[in-house]
Amino acid sequence: MYNQNGDIMLVNNILHIFTCRRHSCDASCHARLPAVSKQKRQMSATSKMLLNVADLSVVFDNGKPTAHCALERVNLNIPEGGTVGLVGESGSGKTVLAHSILGLLPSNGTVTSGRAEWLGHNLLDLPEGELRQIRGKEIAMIFQDPQASLNPVFRVGHQIEWVLKLHRRLIGADAKAEVLRLFEAVQLRDPERCYRCYPHELSGGMCQRAMIAMAIACHPKLLIADEPTSALDVTTQAEILDLLREVRRQFSMSLLFISHDVGAVSGICDQVVVMLRGNIIESGHAASVFQSPQHPYTQGLVNAATCGRNLRDTAAQTDETTLDQATRIQKNSLEKMPCQP
Numbered sequence: 001m002y003n004q005n006g007d008i009m010l011v012n013n014i015l016h017i018f019t020c021r022r023h024s025c026d027a028s029c030h031a032r033l034p035a036v037s038k039q040k041r042q043m044s045a046t047s048k049m050l051l052n053v054a055d056l057s058v059v060f061d062n063g064k065p066t067a068h069c070a071l072e073r074v075n076l077n078i079p080e081g082g083t084v085g086l087v088g089e090s091g092s093g094k095t096v097l098a099h100s101i102l103g104l105l106p107s108n109g110t111v112t113s114g115r116a117e118w119l120g121h122n123l124l125d126l127p128e129g130e131l132r133q134i135r136g137k138e139i140a141m142i143f144q145d146p147q148a149s150l151n152p153v154f155r156v157g158h159q160i161e162w163v164l165k166l167h168r169r170l171i172g173a174d175a176k177a178e179v180l181r182l183f184e185a186v187q188l189r190d191p192e193r194c195y196r197c198y199p200h201e202l203s204g205g206m207c208q209r210a211m212i213a214m215a216i217a218c219h220p221k222l223l224i225a226d227e228p229t230s231a232l233d234v235t236t237q238a239e240i241l242d243l244l245r246e247v248r249r250q251f252s253m254s255l256l257f258i259s260h261d262v263g264a265v266s267g268i269c270d271q272v273v274v275m276l277r278g279n280i281i282e283s284g285h286a287a288s289v290f291q292s293p294q295h296p297y298t299q300g301l302v303n304a305a306t307c308g309r310n311l312r313d314t315a316a317q318t319d320e321t322t323l324d325q326a327t328r329i330q331k332n333s334l335e336k337m338p339c340q341p
């Protein structure tokens with residue numbers, strides 16, 4: 001969610017809004033897979049890199065003798081105009097990766113190595129003030145639970161105005177007119193009413209549309225969507241995915257799309273990165289990875305999606321020794337590659 005200064009904050013549920021000091025500021029199947037054209041491959045090979053994450057490691061202090069390693073020397077590239085899907089089982093480190101990039105790690109999380117180059121600046125080294133200028137303006141993020149991501153005690157329209165004020169210096173009638181225009185862009189019915197509503201007065205799908213409106217308010221270059229549809233019903237999921245596709249095209253944004261849903265990733269992303277236990281184990285063009293997965297975990301993932309099984313069960317159903325061996329071999333070969341995906 002965003003605070004009254006229009007800055008992205010880290011909040012997982014409504015209770016945390018009042019109690020937590022988690023951030024320094026507030027203290028498918030094969031048949032559905034699209035073919036990758038030669039031209040598209042060449043395009044992405046020559047595109048300018050927007051974000052280049054290299055060797056990123058993150059540990060959490062859980063009060064135990066040994067810190068928990070959540071990310072282990074992770075590499076990730078997002079080209080200008082690229083759509084990268086980040087998939088992996090629960091706890092594999094997808095959200096931690098996104099939060100590290102934006103400086104949103106909780107106080108017990110530490111980056112122990114690596115860089116996150118954003119147009120020549122290492123985001124991990126930037127002072128909070130400079131990072132705040134990038135967060136929300138150049139890199140926007142939408143979260144899994146839209147209702148909990150908005151502040152419950154402020155009107156939805158006002159929350160979007162904070163972002164417009166901070167990053168575009170829009171206030172008063174101009175800001176309101178822009179909010180209404182954004183609500184129309186995200187196809188929110190009755191924008192005037194939505195502007196006045198509190199988050200609890202909107203449905204989950206409407207809240208997510210409002211979050212997308214907030215995310216595109218400053219025409220960011222990169223949108224990070226962390227499981228933006230998993231809290232929604234199936235019909236609304238499809239609508240929100242269509243909307244994401246549309247706004248990405250309209251605003252020429254790059255997209256980092258974090259999801260458990262292999263079908264959604266294959267429908268929206270050119271590239272895919274697969275994570276397992278804090279490691280990137282496979283990456284490449286989405287169609288290639290999903291059509292001929294190399295790592296046993298990715299194979300299990302694709303099979304599970306094809307059979308409609310839950311992604312969370314995939315690692316459990318794949319033999320542990322095979323997974324460990326394959327992860328080590330894959331990691332070694334990925335490290336030798338100059339660029340992922």
Ligand SMILES: Nc1ncnc2c1ncn2[C@@H]1O[C@H](COP(=O)(O)OP(=O)(O)OP(=O)(O)O)[C@@H](O)[C@H]1O
Nearest residue numbers: 060062070089090091092093094095096097106108
């Ligand atoms: N605040 C925290 N304190 C301690 N450990 C944490 C914290 N946040 C995340 N972790 C650990 O980091 C690892 C990665 O978590 P992360 O939230 O990135 O998983 P994820 O891939 O996003 O999972 P999901 O798909 O369920 O959202 C997990 O082992 C998790 O327990």
Ligand SMILES: [Mg+2]
Nearest residue numbers: 094095096226
């Ligand atoms: Mg997550």
